[in-house]
Amino acid sequence: MSAPGFGPPVLPPGTRVGPWRVVARIGQGAYGTVYRVERHEPKDPSPFALKLANHPQDPRFEREVELLGRIHHSGVPRVQDAGWWKHPSELLFPYFVMEWVEGVPLYEWGAQRPVTSREVMKVLAQVARALEATHVVGGLHRDIKGDNVLVQAEGTTAVLTDFGAGTFRGARPLTWQALPPGTSEYRSPEANRFYWRWSPHSSAPYEAGQADDLYALGVMAYRLVTGTYPSSHVGGEASEGEDDSGWVPPQDRVTVCPELAALIRQLLSVEPMARGSAREVAETLEHAARKEGRGCDRPILARVPRTSPGRWPVALRIVFGRNSRRMAAAMGIPLVLGMVWVVANRVGEREPGREEAVRSGEDDGGAVGLGDAEELGQVPASKPALARPGIGLEMPKGPFPGQHRAPCKARYEEEIHGGCWVLLGKMKPPCGDDSYEWKGACYLASYPPERQPNSVKP
Template identity: 45%
Template sequence: MERRGEGAYGAVYRAFAEGHPGPVALKLALYPGDERFAREVELLSRLRHPHVPRLLDHGRWLPPGGPPHPFLAMEYVEGVSLYAWARRQRPSSRQVLHVLAELARALEATHAVGGIHRDVKGDNVLVSAAEGRAFLTDFGSGHFVGAAPLTSPPFPPGTPPYRSPEAWRSVRFPLLESAVPYAPGTADDVFALGVTAYRLVTGEYPPAAAPKDPECPVWSLEGAGPPPPRALNVRCCPELSGLVSRMLSVRPEARGGARELAEALEQTARKAGPEADAPLFIAEVSHPLRTWADSPPVLPRGTRPRWRPWLVAGSVGGALMLGAGGMLRVHPGAASAKEPTSLRMGAEDGGTVAVGDSVMTTPVAPTREPSAWSTLGVDMPPKPFPGQRRPDANGRCPGKAQVAIHGGCWMKSPVDPKDCDPDSFVYKGVCYTPVFALPRPATSNTAAP
């Protein structure tokens, strides 16, 4: 019926299938014989769960005079992303416990068939408008036992702020071609769900786990881990805060499996006291030129004010969440003239949104520029690497061919996104390589050994 978005690897359409009531989400590969589709189809065909959109059909489309392109069709889901739902609904701790339990059950089903999601995050969760039911989506970066790897080291597809500390600890710099890529497990999915819950409850991410980051020591095996959510939002009930901290345990074995976590969340939702029914956020006093979507939730007194606009911008406006197995642009509406630049610059989840999916949601008039979805390659990090060149006060990098992105300077690579080399990162469907300052030659007379 209409094309809803196009990315580096696929395009998504709203379609109607003969014999199927209502619309379906049709995902069509942009490249013939794309192996990603076969892997996604295999994983989704194993799943039958009320909180995972159903795979309806798959096959190959033969364009006139061209090679066949794989496609798949999935259940059409009307709803909004998890973070957009939270901003509109202002849920209580008990409501969040129910949603997290549904997602944990979806992960349990995925793990039971030998699969790993590998990109759990708020923008890959849809909450249906009709029932308020949570759906785990975006299986385009998923993996299952026996599947051939499709990406280069150090990481498989994913979004950096959601990567586990053990994943980051596996990285050795400089990256070598012979490096063995990190293999995520079920504990990585549980950790990513914990990061999702942390941001959902507090409005920001836990401390970064990336190597050489100033906050990284909290994730060492001897570290204390992140502060509990209740320390940032006093309205979070102690039981929910404790379960989120458990999901973010430094040691993978302490997090527990998805089934064990789902049971704990369900039990807590049933038994938690009246404190669990208080809204997690307080609505702002209305302003004629502002709406609820224009500003972050307001925390109560006694809560640490640590809001960062780029962290909450991913849920601004409940924009259309679509996926196309790669970078995907959403058709924009009129952007707000009052919108801060910081919100537009950091609109994606975690500074990046990883692989797309074939699930579509009902659009809501966006209040920001369209989101960009990165490809199955390594995602652009949300902030510069240590030693990476930075733009000046005017946002210009020192080299004419350099581009300023996320506070760092990058060189554009003239290759197709699917051919990015291991040292490149993908941003809006284009390969970029970080620019580092070369060490200056020594000026002393010290002789080298």
């Protein structure tokens, strides 16, 4: 095992930690490493999760145990035991044991198959309820993201985990940095504004609130359905003077139902009060998930962007950046229109949808190569047919150029006339102008994603 000062200790299987025996190492975070353990005394083969501090005598563990002990909710793991593990060097590392949660991380769950808006709303409602239980006892999670939500494969249960960055009312501050611990992609606009406007001139750190957790919930929801982040400052704190008002609405990227799109927009509001409370968010999601309407049962897939006048401002920003209007006026209309036409068409061809962005390796605070993403088995993006005559398209007699062909490899694909197709849930004809009718149901053609670079800028 590693010596203190040279990284966190690594416990091999069979190691005794108090009355617990290590079975396997599960994963490592910034402050702790999680192991699957079983009770050795008295012997019990049931699995539990043991979290061991990466640093000796880390006071964060005492705070995390205190916070978890205050929360009583099925969507938050319950603490079973806590104590100290003595390293051979005599240094003490705090640990605690929680009930074992069976499930996969949220984004992995969303990538296993085409999920529907209704399924997403049910899962997000459970996370919001767990967040409500945290806020009721005066606690904050402060690191809401997909890696910290575990979902059962069938999507019936979601559990909020990893309260290592959490705090509660009256807790002793442990750091004096400008911003509290967390993941930068999920920072609220008000936290970023504080960082740039006040932190150079003030010794007082930013005080996170419930609205920060809710904004992070909105980022997580957006990332789940679209495969990308809403803000332009992904990978670090926002630049000075930059806000989050320029993100693309989720319904413009993917086939998400209006109720879910509206809730995400609410959570990503620049105004903290407009986000509501965790309880209000949970009630809104639960009500929307109960509503009738076939739109909520349509799989969330990438939309096929079409070049339109609405894309020209985006293209201008791509060509000229923030000073687009001034530069366009200076260069002259004909030249500008030519450049914008080219870029606008490229935007229409390459704007990433949910599946393409997931494949490109975007993740919570990191990036993976294309080969790594291929192994995850994520959903391929759908592309347009060669002709789009309008509503009620009939199933073609053969596959389109480039379409997945039989035998279909993915579980969610169905073979029709030699091609692979994705069933649009319970949606019935008329199917719309981007899907096809077959035996009383609606389908989208299944296409492989466009090749991405072998690495992605973090």
